[in-house]
Amino acid sequence: MYSLRRVTFKNDLIKNTLLRLHSTSIETASKQTGPYDSELKQYERLTNLTKRTRQKKPQRPPFVKNLLLGKFDTEILVFPQLENEECDYLTRDTGNLKTLLKQKHMVNVNSMGDKNFRQSLSDIQSIGLQASQFLDGRESTPMEVMKFLETYADHDLGNNLIYNEQLSVQTLVKYASEALQKKYLFPVIKGEKLLAFCLNDKEFSTLSSMKTKAELTEDGKYWILNGEKMYVVNGVSADYLIVFAVTNISNNEESSDVSITAFLVEKDVQGVSWRKIDGSRNEVAQISFQNVQIPVENIIGQVHKADHIAKDIISDFRLSCGAACSTLSRNMINNLLQTILKESVEDPVLYKSESVRNKLGKMAMNLYAAESITYLTAGLQDWYDNQDVTIESAIVKVLTSEVAYEIAKICLESVGISANFKDHWSRKYHDRVLDYLTLYETNESQKLFIALMGLQYAGVKLSEKIKKLRNPLFHGTFALSRIWTNRKNVFDNPDLNLNLSYFLHPSLQQASLHLEYCAKRLEYGTEMILTKHGLEVMNKHVDLYRLADVMIDCYAMTAVLARASRSHCIGLRNSPFELLLASNFCYFARMRVKNNILRYYYVEDLNSDKNLYDIGKQMTKSREYIIQEALMRNF
CATH class of the missing domain: 1.20.140.10 (Butyryl-CoA Dehydrogenase, subunit A, domain 3)
Incomplete structure (x- = not known):
């Protein structure tokens, strides 16, 4: 997947010149060689860069989205792994990080504002995991990043470290211009400065509801930022802020489209104020912006495109x-x-x-x-x-x-x-x-997102089929044939013909059948929910939660079977227990999937959902718990 090779620089003239200047024997001049120390150190770092050549395979269709259509990509049953050389480097580097975080001067740190703490991490290149090596980053792969984040999480400040790395630093790594990266990202990676990611407004549910706004000045040189950001992790100690603000609103007849822009704001500029929010283990702040001037050069990415x-x-x-x-x-x-x-x-x-x-x-x-x-x-x-x-x-x-x-x-x-x-x-x-x-x-909002994203993808592919299913009188032949071809699904006995056991260790044959069953039930459940609700499916949250749970179980079953099969095939220690864990997980997941799909069409379950809905409706009218006290009498 990746090949590593040492980069050699043939320009010996620079090296010899620096060494000659550094090695002067005049005692009075020795005090002036300090600057050359840093230059030599920088040169040494550049000559020891490790170039990483990416050799990725062509993009494959989205796995979970295709499960809703009954398509199972067996390529995903090959669990990913690193090359031996990469594993050795990763084990060594994460081991160094773990050792560092257990040292006394690191264990007792309780704030990301501790500069020595950050610089100690920077010394072993543990900030800016995916940043360019020319900025002293690591250019780590996603799998390597996960290993580093696992090590971060061992520390009491693990959450803060992960928020800093995966939200703040990663934003600049992916989207900031080269000039912004040199000016702001480099000191962050070196541990000299700290970033904070400011997304949530005081009353924030979606990007379109954002209240923080920025307007361009008439001369086009500055943006004027006004608003307030809540629950900013590392906001108390941060030196720089990544702020998302509304920069354009286009009103249509039916709705208004909001455009978002991301800015890099220095926290000590005029108009920025903050206060610490107490009660959280994380260092969380509320940050206010009042007529803050931001140079146009400090835009991250493109104007009006920060929603992406x-x-x-x-x-x-x-x-x-x-x-x-x-x-x-x-x-x-x-x-x-x-x-x-x-x-x-x-x-x-x-x-x-x-x-x-x-x-x-x-x-x-x-x-x-x-x-x-x-x-x-x-x-x-x-x-x-x-x-x-x-x-x-x-x-x-x-x-x-x-x-x-x-x-x-x-x-x-x-x-x-x-x-x-x-x-x-x-x-x-x-x-x-x-x-x-x-x-x-929240996980509830994420489950709605999972289900709706999947249905949006499947709905496009199944539009003609769903149209016929929702109008059986206009498509009689199709409706009659559907009754026959779908009879096994109705009785919870789908055809298991995906042959997933061919791609797994033989010990996992029964577990692979559980996965096939769940994949078939997910396909059937997708058709059912679209046929039953049509465009109103967006408001049917209970059914969406169930569909999301089925999608989660199917993907998790795929992951555990792929991992257990690989572990046992290559003979990892305790791999027989991995087979047991995977088999048991698939067994329990199958029961959950069965229950969730059956609840789509069993009359008793439908009535139960309706009863709970009616109770909740009455409580919202009464604005309280409606049942009388247990000892209340009527006569």
Whole structure:
């Protein structure tokens, strides 16, 4: 996938000149050789760059989107991996980062404002993971980035580090001009300055509802920024701000289109004020802008085109949640295991009990799925040119954060009364996991996004078919043939003819049939929901949540089977247990998928949904819980 080769520079004249100037024997002049030290160091860095040659495969059709059409790309069952040389470099570098973060002067840091903390990270090139090597970045691949982010997450400031890297730094890496990168990104990578990503307004739900605005001056040299940004992570200590603002509103008869532009704002300029928002483990700020002058050179990307920047960066951030939540989950499991073993000294039966071992197995199974979809999605970005992983990244965010939250709840319950103390490890991890459930995006909104994006893609391909299904009287022949061809789906017994077992280890044959069943049910569910609701499907949130859950399960099953098959085929240690984890996950996922699809058309389930809807409707009218007290009498 990538080949590494050392870049040699043949211009010996520069090197010899610098060495001659540096090696002067005149004692009085030795104090003047300081500048040459930095030049020599810079030259040494440039001569030791490692050029990375990308050899990506052609883009493939979007995997999850095509599942809704009944198309399964078996190429995705090949779990991604790095070359041996890349693995060695990655293991060495992430090991250095882990060692650094465990040192005393790094462990006790509680703010990204600590310049020594940032510069220590910069010294081992752990800031600007995907930035150019000429800016002292690493040019890491997405899979390598996930490994670094996992290491970040081990530190108490892990969330802040990930927000800084995947939101702020990545925005400049991808979209800033060369001049902006040299002026602002380079000092950030060197640890001298800190960035903050300002997207959320005070009342913010979508980009179109943004209230922060910027207007161009008459001379065309400056933009005047006014507004307020909320929940800005690292906003207290930041030196530079990436601010998204409305720069154009075009009103149509039916709606108004809002254009967004991204600006790089220096925090110490006139008109910028901030206050710290207390109550969060993260360093969160509210930042106000009042007639702030921004040079036109400080626009990131193109004018009026920042909505694409925000969507792309947030998509990358969703994927990074997988690495962070996997590390948090792994640490919680290990801590709980140590707690159980410690308590078993007094009560030897505890760690042998059925409930404890069942909990540990369940947590391991869910963590295995979280790790698998994270690296499968990163691998899709690595292996294929400009691969569409929009839905896959959202699935990673939802599944991994829910897995981490479920593990956090199990830990709280298992630890008992000790979890009431804020300094207890279970409480700390629980609070950190909450950030990934709520900050920037909730999982409910993400599930709607997953389902609607999938239906939008499938709806275009199935438009003629859905039209006939919704109008059977005008297409009698098609309707009658459909009754016959669809009879097995109606009775929850689809034809399993994808032959996925051909692409997996034989031990996973039964699990592959579970995946085939779920893929077939997803195809059937997609047709059902479009036929049932038509264009009104956007407002049918309950059905959309169920469809999203099915999509998540299908993708997760694909990831765990691909990973387990690869591990067992190459003989990784404990790979037989990976087969067990994958098989069990697929079994439970099959039951969830079966239940979700059946609820689309079982009369009892339809009535249940209607009853809950009516109760909720009445409560919104009454503006309170409508049921009388349990001891109330009527006579």
